[in-house]
Amino acid sequence: MSDTDRLVNKNIQGHDLSIHQNTCCRQSIWMIVTIILCTCLLEGYAVHYSAPVIPKLMEKDYSAQVQMSQSAIYLYSAIIFLGMAIGTIIASFFLDQIGRRTTMILSCVPHLFGWLFMVYGTNPSWLIGGRFMVGTAVGTTTTAATIYMLEVSPETSRRPLLHTLAVATMLGGAVCGGLSLVLHWRYLALIGASCSLINAIGISLQPQSPKWLILKGQPQIAAKALRQLHGQDVDVEIEIRKIEQEIEESERITWRRLRLQSLLRPFLALIAIISFVPLMGASILLLYSPLIYIKAGFDFSLKINLGICFARVLGALLAIPLINNFKRRIILIISGIGMCVGSFIFGLYFQTAASHMNIPGYQIDWLSVAGGALYSISVTFGWASVSWVLLPEILPKSLLRNLIPYLTAYSYTLFFIMSYIYIYMVNSVGSNGSFWIFSSICLIVAFTVYFILPETKDKSIEEVIESFQPTKRIAKTSTKG
Known part of the structure; x- marks a missing residue:
């Protein structure tokens, strides 16, 4: 040869x-x-x-x-x-x-x-x-x-x-x-x-995360992990420099920094958005749907529960094209109205079923199933998905890296409180009253979000932060007038 x-x-x-x-x-x-x-x-x-x-x-x-x-x-x-x-x-x-x-x-x-x-x-x-x-x-x-x-x-x-x-x-x-x-x-x-x-x-x-390895002063092992993850052709030096730059940009969160950089209003708006999701009753059907349908008089509540589960899967799938193609406020408002109608239908069913339970042939069971499906799809494609998409669109990523765990813990704590007090709501105002309360909250939130949240889709973080400032809003109002 x-x-x-x-x-x-x-x-x-x-x-x-x-x-x-x-x-x-x-x-x-x-x-x-x-x-x-x-x-x-x-x-x-x-x-x-x-x-x-x-x-x-x-x-x-x-x-x-x-x-x-x-x-x-x-x-x-x-x-x-x-x-x-x-x-x-x-x-x-x-x-x-x-x-x-x-x-x-x-x-x-x-x-x-x-x-x-x-x-x-x-x-x-x-x-x-x-x-x-x-x-x-x-x-x-x-x-x-x-x-x-x-x-x-x-x-x-x-x-x-x-x-x-x-x-x-x-x-x-x-x-x-x-x-x-x-x-x-x-x-x-x-x-x-x-x-x-x-x-x-x-x-x-x-393998370990390359970023963590660099944080711990192990660039050689990080380079090996990068090659294992991205191939031998990857430019390790460039990737390591990118990671080091990300680490340098991560800064400690302080209230003083939030105020100085005009981030306090966006931060408080974000807290409100995250708070709305559990207050609208998002965890109630998730945890209690079989029990709710048993109280509604169904003998096959577990099968209905499975249907509600797939309604949530459908909502999560719908969220993908909606988030990519529609404005955030529009999705949240439509989602809130859908949740409002779904909760209202639930309350209407419990109220009507209780007053007509002895009338032969009076069947409105489909009403509760329709209300549960509408609510589940609406909450999943809207508030449950978009509220977290808003995080990097409202606050700088350098803040979010340290802030996200605490925001998530705050959200879970509210979910715990609302899920636990649900039984006391039912005992106080009944199932119909409880769902009408959630319906009212959903309606209020759907309109409130229009006033507290500027549109964030396809905007830079600087433009979004600026739109939260009072002077900016006054200027917009005078322009419209």
């Missing part, structure tokens, strides 16, 4: 090796994405788990020797949000100390034991404690997983991946709703425990 032939063969082999390495890198990234999607599936599964369980717990389940009072049952269902709030704060401390991957792996320990408490628990304390542990683990894992995925994935893929995570979370609830039709609630918890263990094994096989 001539020297020319040897050179050609060497180049071909090198080219084939490069293709093989790049293919392996793409597979590595997609493996990470798959694991993160499974994490979000498990989050949706865990949150929704109590919905099909509550009707069973309200029966006297002597075979499992579990008897819970009504208030304990509602605490059992709602406490997962309190755990998620605490887990999010825990994640914010550990992410930079031990790394994103290690945080996810360690959080699988309380995740596993929390599910096992619900598998074998024989008294209310075990069940409530287990669900709280699962919530803490879910809050920690989801926060770490989202940051990890954003740091290792290509920049052009990050927004579509975030939308996919929302769909995966809703799909996890649907999986739980479907399995509840054929499995005992103890076995549902056993599936949760098994999935958390499998997830931990999958996470342990992935």
Whole structure:
């Protein structure tokens, strides 16, 4: 063989090796994405788990020797949000100390034991404690997983991946709703425990985040991780410089800085937007739909619950084209009106059914199903999705990196409060009155958002911040006049 032939063969082999390495890198990234999607599936599964369980717990389940009072049952269902709030704060401390991957792996320990408490628990304390542990683990894992995925994935893929995570979370609830039709609630918890263990094994096989490695002064290992994730052809020096620049831009949050940079008004508007979602009753159907439909007189509440789960999945899928093509305020207003109408229909059903329950042939069962489906689709494509899309459009990313865990914990805390006090609302004003209260809040919020939130789509962060200032609004008003 001539020297020319040897050179050609060497180049071909090198080219084939490069293709093989790049293919392996793409597979590595997609493996990470798959694991993160499974994490979000498990989050949706865990949150929704109590919905099909509550009707069973309200029966006297002597075979499992579990008897819970009504208030304990509602605490059992709602406490997962309190755990998620605490887990999010825990994640914010550990992410930079031990790394994103290690945080996810360690959080699988309380995740596993929390599910096992619900598998074998024989008294209310075990069940409530287990669900709280699962919530803490879910809050920690989801926060770490989202940051990890954003740091290792290509920049052009990050927004579509975030939308996919929302769909995966809703799909996890649907999986739980479907399995509840054929499995005992103890076995549902056993599936949760098994999935958390499998997830931990999958996470342990992935590389550390290059950004965390640079934070810890390990650029050589970070370069190796970058090549493993993005291929041997990646310019490691440029990527490391980008990461170092991101780290330098991350600044500590202070009220003084918020005031000096005219960020206080956008920040308070963002707090209001995040507060509206739980106040509009977004968690009520999520946690209590089978119980609500049992009170509405349905014998097949678990099947309706599954339908409501798929309505949420449909809403999450609708959110993707809507967010990409429509203005934020329009989506939020339409979503709020849809939630208002859905809640009103629910209240109307409970009011009408109670006054006509003894009239033969008077059937309006479809009304409650229509109200639940409309509400679930509306909340998922609008407020549940857009409120978090607004974060990087209202505040600078350098602030958000430190602020997001606390905003998320605040949101989860409100979800816990609203979910727990729902039983006291029903006892005070009835099911119809409770849904009419939520309907009124949704209507008020739908109109309030028009006045407190400027349009943010396709605008720079500087333009959005400027539009929050009173002088800017006065100028706009005088121009219109």
